Amino acid sequence: MDAARRIVALDEIAVDDTLLFTIRDGFDREEAILTRLADGVAAYRNHCQHWTDVRLDSGDGAAIRDGELLCQRHGALFEQATGYCTTGPCEGATLDSVDVTVENGAVYLTEPDYEFEKLGPSGEHDLSSRGRIDFSGT
Numbered sequence: 195m196d197a198a199r200r201i202v203a204l205d206e207i208a209v210d211d212t213l214l215f216t217i218r219d220g221f222d223r224e225e226a227i228l229t230r231l232a233d234g235v236a237a238y239r240n241h242c243q244h245w246t247d248v249r250l251d252s253g254d255g256a257a258i259r260d261g262e263l264l265c266q267r268h269g270a271l272f273e274q275a276t277g278y279c280t281t282g283p284c285e286g287a288t289l290d291s292v293d294v295t296v297e298n299g300a301v302y303l304t305e306p307d308y309e310f311e312k313l314g315p316s317g318e319h320d321l322s323s324r325g326r327i328d329f330s331g332t
């Protein structure tokens with residue numbers, strides 16, 4: 195596997211924890227959430243299916259609640275292994291996956307056309323908190 199596509203050692207992520215990382219396609223950067231499962235890993239683009247301009251996390255990886263990924267905005271829950279929304283305003287939708295694989299104890303990006311850029315946030319601002327009219331008070 196190409197060393198430039200190595201995201202992290204598998205042991206650096208606890209089971210039922212998440213890790214935020216950034217991928218790039220040319221000048222386009224996207225954030226992704228890596229989550230460790232009991233039998234592997236899964237990764238998803240860091241945006242909700244309720245409001246797709248809203249990130250799932252607060253800038254440091256998505257929270258896990260009762261074994262599901264939690265959207266920090268309105269509390270939608272997504273299955274870790276599939277990204278399927280079980281509860282919340284986007285129930286029935288599925289997170290956009292990012293292809294990753296485990297090889298020799300490390301997690302690698304296998305998403306076509308994208309390069310692994312770095313661990314952590316992209317550094318680009320989340321615009322979701324501005325300009326949206328939200329009557330929910332959140």
Ligand code: FES
Pocket residue numbers: 242243244245248265266267268269270282283284
């Ligand atoms: S933006 Fe994620 S649940 Fe509303």
